[in-house]
Amino acid sequence: MRWLVASVVAPCSLVWPQQSSVMGTWLTQSGGAQVRITPCQNPAQGPICGNIVGLINPKGPEGQVVAPDMATDYRNTDPSLRGRKVLGMALIWGFKATSDSNGFEDGQIYNGENGKIYNANISQQPHGKLRLRGYVGPPMFGETQLWKRVN
DSSP states (O other), X not given: OHHHHHHHHHHHHXXXXXXXXXXXXXXXXXXXXXXXXXXXSSGGGOSEEEEEEEESSOBOTTSOBOOGGGOBOTTOSSGGGTTSBSTTOEEEEXXXXXXXXXXEEEEEEEETTTTEEEEEEEEEOTTSOEEEEEESSSTTSEEEEEEEEOO
């Protein structure tokens, strides 16, 4: 059984770092976080998931700079989640693949700057950047960000 799992997982791990894929590590538009997009471990969460793997000069509740491993989700709208660590936190999930192999839609993205969850679409752009569109209601009522690949 272990061999079967390894034979299924190994080809996937060889495919995802390619430059034409949304898979990989990305620097957010604000430059404050690095997000790694990988296949979801739980298929119920969709084909891709993203977690925060790096923070650049994170701040605490009073605006003071804190160590990345000490940064918490203090802006979360759910008070029970305000103490959770930001590093490792899920940022994107729930997407569906589109007809474009480099695009995903109808997912969710968490905005740590205001503690809210938005609907989102993601696509790899021809120029190599990742386009994220977060929105409430129709996608036309949203905001687009471009993330740069870290690796």
